[in-house]
Structure formats: C-alpha cells, structure tokens
Amino acid sequence: MAPKRAQRKDIPQTFSVDKYKACKHFGWHEWYVNLEERANRLDVLRLAPADIERIGLPDLLRDVFAAPFTEYEELQDDVHLSYPRRRQVESVTAGDLLLARMLYFDKTCDHPHDRLRQAVLTTENSLQRDGHVESAEYEEAQNILRTPVYEIDEFDVDDLDEGAYAFVDLSGPEEKLVDDFREWLKEVRKARGCVDLGKRFTQADFDDWHRYKILAYIDLTTWARHQEFSITHQLMGVLLFPEEYSIALAERVRKTVAPLAQTLLMGTTIDAIRSQALEAQALKK
Template identity: 25%
Template sequence: MVKINQVDDLPTWYDLEKYGDCESFDGAEWLYQLDRRVDILRMHPDFNEGCNTRDEVERDIVLDVWKESMKEMMESVRQEPMSFQGFNRTDSCFRPSLSVSRVTRRDFKIQACMDEIARRKGEKIPERSDWWRVVRGDKELRPDEDLPANPLFEFDYHMNGHSSIPVLKVDLCATDSVLIASFERWLKEERARRPSHACKREKPSYRDWKRYGLLPYMDLLTWSKENDYQVPHHIMAQAVGYKKGGDSFRKTVPKLASDLIKSLSELEALVALEIDSERFKA
C-alpha cells in the first residue's frame, strides 16, 4: 500500500472546484449523486457484505473484477462529478419509497425468492411455508385457524445490517388523530421490544454535507481503493476542504460515508416526503 503524503500527489482529474454546486442541493439531488457513488463503492470487497474472503489470491481476483466492471462508472463520475444526466425527480425511475407504504404482491414475491435462496444455501430461516400457501391461494384458513407466526408477517430479505419490516393493517374508518395515536403507541412498543433496531431520531442533515466534503471524499476514497493507496486523514481533510482538521474529519466524514454506502434508506425516505410535499403544493 502506497501512502499519499501531500495533496499534490492526488490524481490530475481531481478538482475541488468542480463540487461547488452541491452547496445548493436539495435532498433529491444529494440522493442522485450519492447513488452514483454508492453503486460503485458497494461492490468493493471492503463494503460488499456478500464478499467475506480472507484469501489474498481470491481477494485480488475480486478486486480485479471490481476495477474492470466499475471502470466506466468511475470514469463518468471523475469526468463530470456533478452531472445530472437522466435525472428527473418526477420520473417513475426516481421515486424513493416512503417509510410507510402499501404492502404489495411484489414484496411477498421478493421475500419468497430470498427464502428459497437462503434455503438452498443451507441457511436456517423461519418456517414460512404456510405464508406462501396462503398467499398463493393453495390453502384456505378456517375461521378458528391462524398462522403460527408472531408477528404474522415480517419481511427480512436476509440482508445483514437491515432490520426486518413489519406488515401492519390500518383501519381507515378511524380518524387521523386515532390512527396517529395508535401508530405512536405501536412504534413505542416495537422500539422497546427491539432496541437494537432503533434508528437515529433526527433527519439526515444533508445541508452539512457540502462543508464535510462528502462527495469529493467518496470519489477520492474510490480512487484510493482502486489503486491501493492510503490517504491520511489530515491530507484527505485538506483535499476535500474540511476546515476543522484531520482529527475532526476522522471522527465525522468516514463514518458518515460508510453508513451511506451501507444504506441510503433514511435519505430515500426523507426525499420521498419532500417530493410528496412538492406535489401537494402543486
């Protein structure tokens, strides 16, 4: 691993001035730009949960595949780090999911598919055969019969680091105030039952991400992973315009980037609310 000792050793394509526009980004624009970078980094062995190889030869092979398969995407980001080609917040291809939404047939199909994959891999999974018989209509329940699961339906998709997703029923005959109070009570009980799944209570503060140098950091992180370079925190802080120094940078930006690489779901939920609000105003 080669250590980068000065900002002048960074690649020639890197120019911090190219990232100035992100100061005015709204949530949707941040999500779009982060998604470009997360698509690349998430496939690297250091961030890919499905790649747990410790064998050096095997890791080198995986890295070579990653470099080759991500080459075009990396080049696109480096040439135009603030490109919005194809971006349209009203397009159906860019429609983040709300945190509370309808359960669809597709949700059940995905869970059934992931169950089958896990079963074939020999993983121990909850017994859900009755779920799929009922969903397919292969089995009728008697009035006094219930499925042996509590909670009854809960999606998990067998993804590490992602909490399960409960399926709820909502009585739309109730008033909004009653529904909100009921949901708050259910949420309080569920958080207490599974404290490890509790999320941060504050919204993602994307308005701070420009001064953090988040996007240039992720691009330089990709470059360092591609070339096996080590960039000390004080050099990285200087390169991305982080004003509080290397130690503060170390405690703030790498963890934020790592969390976003794992999941953009919190930002997606926030953006979905923002887009919905825009539609209501229109």
C-alpha cells in the same frame, strides 16, 4: 497486504475540491442521485477484481474527478419499482395479498414454506373438527401464525426491502392510532435493526453536507480503496479544506466528515432522501 499510505503527489491531478463548490446549490434531486451513484460504486468495489474490471469501474474512477456529478434525470414514482416511493407509508396491495396466499395457503404450491403451510393446515383441521382444539400442535401453529413476517426465517426479509406490513383498525380514534403506530414503529425498527433518522432532511442538512465536502470525501476514499491506498485524516483534511490553517483538520475529518459520510451512504438514508426528492419534484409540477 496493508494499503500504501497516499502522499499528496499520488492524488490524481484531475481532483480539485473547487469543483465541489457546486454542491452549495444542490437540492433534493441532486443530493439523491449523487449519493446513490457513490454508494453503487462502493458496492462494486466489494466484488472480485475480475468483475470490477468487467464492469468498467477503473475507467469510471479515473473520470470521476474530472466530472464528479451525475446528470439530472427525472425520478420515477412507479409502484412497480423497488425504489422507495414519494409516500413511505402505503396500503398493502392486492398483489401483496395474492403473493401471500400463494406462499402460505396454496397446498399445491411447491415452495419451501412447509412449516408455515403446516401451521395453516393444523389450524384449519382443528377448527373443522370441533371449532377449537386445545392441543400442543394447535398452540404451536398459532404461535407461528402470530409471528411477524420479519421474524420468520423462511421468509427472505430482503424481499421487504426496508418495509414491514401492519394492520390498522380504521375505526379507532386518530390520536390513538397515531400513538399506536409510533409504538409499533419503534418495536419493528428495533427488531429489524433499522436506524431512526430522527427528522426530515432540510436545507440546513444540505449546507452541512456541502460545508464538510462530503461528496469529495467519498470520491477520494473510493479512489483510494480501489488503488489500495490509505489517506490519513490529516492529508484528507488538507485536500478538502486547503484554505483553512488554524483548524485541527484531522480531527474534523475523523469526528465529523467520516461519520457523516458513512451515514449518508446507508441505504436507509438514501431511500429517505429519494422519497423527499420525489415529494419536492411533485410540488414543482
């Protein structure tokens, strides 16, 4: 059934766009925790209705307009967490290598990477016999072992989150290493379908997010989705910018507010904001 078109009277009385004026003073931490909280709510809305009720999202949505912001909690820059850390380029750890050895090289490991293990065994057997064997099996094994991890079907790319392993020859000149890294990064991002955010976020971005009432827009669209309403661009514009009359509000929502909110709710964007929030947090200590 198509969503009902919301009217002004359908919007909860606890909603007031004036509450979102506090966003003008948000820094890295506040933007990160509040965007992440809203992304999590939208993820919950994708669950079955019974699960949504069990988690308690309806109560949360009823209260969100009364107290729309998440309270401050210090972010943890812990190597054991799956969240992005302050530095988004890190060394491969001993744990990474040990896990790789268990999955690919341990012949007693009961794991579904048979094709990969067979490629290792084929290479080992070929080299043990006469140093090198020009055979179809050997070449096929080499092709498999030279394949980047993110292109291996048996390896769950989600286990890498948004990461990818790289080998860096530290003996190379720094200028060339940086150029090579940029080239490698471009190739991997294209292969993985990762969006290049282009630059660090700055205070100018924060000002835009506040000016376009991004958090209020996300809260209204989340509420509408749960209540099975649709909010027209015109009504959304009136709700977000009630004191503006000479602007094409519907067009602003359609062309600017909605696309910007969609970008800010992407996991890669939120991860980048978290990393910069940790950086700012560390500088304050």
